[in-house]
Amino acid sequence: MARRSRLFLTTFAYSHATRLYGSILGQRGSLEHSKWIAGFILSRNLVEVSDRDIYRSYPAFKGDKKVGIPKAMRYLEFNDWVRPTAWRSNGQPKEWCVNPDVHDGRFGATTEAELMRRTAVRSRIILDAEERRLENLCE
Helix, strand or coil: CHHHHHHHHHHHHHHHHHHHHHHHCCCHHHHHHHHHHHHHHHHHCCCEEEHHHHHHHCHHHCCCHHHHHHHHHHHHHHCCCEEEEEECCCCCEEEEEECHHHHCCCCHHHHHHHHHHHHHHHHHHHHHHHHHHHHHHHC
C-alpha cells in the first residue's frame, strides 16, 4: 500500500502540482530561475547559498532581488533541495542550507553539463574581451 501511495504521489500528484504552480499561477519565470540556481549549486558543489551569492552571479535578478530570489528558492525548498537557515527582518529567507543528497551523484550528468556550459560561457567572455582589447589597440 505504501508503495502504491508513493507511486501516486511521485507520478501523478507531484507533476500536477508542478504544472498548477508553474503554469496557472504564473510562476514559469521562477521555475526557470530555480533551474539556473540548481545548476549554480551543482556546478559549485555548494553546501549553503545566500541570496547575495545568487544576486552577484545571476544578472537576471538585477533590480528584482527582493521578490525574484525568494520565489525561485521556494521551488527548490518544495523539492527538498534547500532549507532556509537565516531570515531578513521582513521574514524573507536570505540564506539556505543545501541538502547533501543533492551532491550524491544522482545529478552527475546535469552537473557535468552545467560545468561545461559555464566553462564555454566564460571562454566566450574572455575571447570577446580580448577581441575588443585588440580592436581598441588598432584604432
